[in-house]
Amino acid sequence: MVDSNNPESDAGLFTVAVIGAGAAGTLATARLLAESAASGRRISVALINSGADVGRGPAYSTMCDAHLLNVPAGKMGADPENATGFMDWMSDRGRPVAATDFLPRWLFGSYLGEHLSAAARRYSKTGSVRFLRARAIGISDLQDGVAVHLADGRTVRAGGVVLALGGFGPSREWVPAELAGSAHLINDPWDVDALDSVPSHADLLLVGTGLTMCDVALASCRPGRTVYAVSRSGLLPHPHVMPLVSPLEMPLPVGASSLRDVRQVVLRHVVRSVRATGDWRPAMDGLRPLTTKLWQRLSDRDRADFLVRYQRVWESHRHRIPPPTSAALAGAVDSGELEVNAAEIVQARPERGRVRVWLSNGRKLEVAAVVNCAGPEYDLNKVDDRLIRHLLATGLARCGPQLLGLDTTDDGRLVGADRHRRVPLWTIGSLRRGNLWETTAIPEIRGQASQLARTVLGCI
C-alpha cells in the first residue's frame, strides 16, 4: 500500500517523515511545524514510531516515581530559547516547582507529548502531523524525495527524512556464551514484566554500574533480597550536590588539540573550579558547550585512546544522578541490599532456577536473574535492527567516527558510502555520537531539533 502523503500530489506542500517519536523526534516535529509557519510554507509531517507514546521513548516511559530526571527542571524546556518551559508547564498545571528540582521522568514525557499537541494546534493553518504506529525497515532514494518502507507493508513518501531512532539496546559483548540464550538473562533493562517475573526476594545481578543500573536497582532493591552490581570500574555516577552551583565557563583553549593537551587544559580548569567553588562539578558543566569542539579536534587515535582510558571516568562525572537517587542507593548499600563490585564476569552458568556467577574479584554469586545494564551499543555493526542494516547495506549511511553511531555532516545530514551522493536524510541525537560526542541529553537535542528544522526546510 502506498501512503497518500505523496509529495507529487501537492506541489506547494513540504513533506517530511520523522522516524522515532521519543524526545528527539517529538522536538524535531514541533520545530518543523514552527519553522514552516515562520517561513509561510505548508508542511505535512509523518511521525513514524514503533515504541511507546509520543515524547516518551525508554527514558520517559517509566512510571516509577523514583526514576528522576538527572537534569534539574529549570533546564529541561523543550525550546532552546526557553529553558524554563518545563517548569512553566508544571506551574500551569498547579504544581509550581523550583528550577533546581529533579522531577519524575514520566512527567517530562507527558510534557513533551503536550508540547507537540500544542504546536500542532498552534500551527494548524500551515502544518499537520500524521502519527503512524509502525516500524520503519527501509528507505529508498527516489528522484524527487524518499520512500520509507514500514514493516506492516505501507510506504510513506516524503521530501526528506529525519532519523530520530534514539539509542539501541545494551551492549551484549560481555555476555558469556552459556548465559546468552538463557531465560535467566534479562537483556532489556526496561522490560518491567521481565523484572517483575523474578520472585520478589530472589537475588539479582545487574551488569553495569551506570545510570541504567541505578534505575534498575532503585526499582529492585528491597529487604530480603541482595542486588549485586558489577562493572570493570565499579564506578557509580557521581551525584549532583545542592545547592547547584553555576557552570564555570572556560574559553576554548587555543592550540590544544592532542588528548594530552586537552587533558591538561581540562585538569587545570577543574583545579580552578575547586579553588573558586570548592567543587569540580562547575568545571564539568562549564566544559559542556566546548565538548564537541574538543572532541572534533582530536585525531582518530586520540579519540580511541580517550575511549579506552577515560570514557568511564568521564561518564561517571558528566552524567550525574539527582541527590535523592544517590541517597537511596547509598542507603541500599549501607543496608546490604545493594553490593557493588569492581570486577569482570569470569563465568556464568545457568542451572535450574538460578545462575551461578564467578567474578574476577573472587566473589561467587547465585542469582535468579542477570540484568543487562551495560551502556547502549553505539557500534551499529553489532546492532540487530532492520532499518540500520538496510541503511548500511545500501550505502545510504555509514558508521560514524570510532564506530559510534552514523557519520553525519555538521548539519546532521547522513554521510553515505558515496560522500557526494546527497540524499535528503538527516539524523538527531545519539546516532551523532561519533561526530559530536555530547549529543544525548535534552539541552543538546533541543538545539539540534531547532537547527535541523531550518536545515531540512531549506533543503527539500
Ligand SMILES: Cc1cc2nc3c(=O)[nH]c(=O)nc-3n(C[C@H](O)[C@H](O)[C@H](O)COP(=O)(O)OP(=O)(O)OC[C@H]3O[C@@H](n4cnc5c(N)ncnc54)[C@H](O)[C@@H]3O)c2cc1C
Ligand atoms: C533511562 C534514561 C534516562 C535519561 N534521563 C535523562 C534526563 O533526565 N535528562 C536528559 O536530558 N536526558 C536523559 N536521558 C537521555 C535521553 O537519551 C534523551 O533525553 C532522550 O530521551 C533521547 O530521546 P531520543 O528520541 O533520541 O531516543 P528514544 O527516547 O530512544 O526514542 C527513539 C524512538 O524511536 C523509535 N524507533 C526506533 N527505531 C525505529 C524504527 N525503525 N521505526 C519506528 N520507530 C523507531 C523507538 O521506538 C523510540 O520510541 C536519559 C536516557 C535514558 C535511557
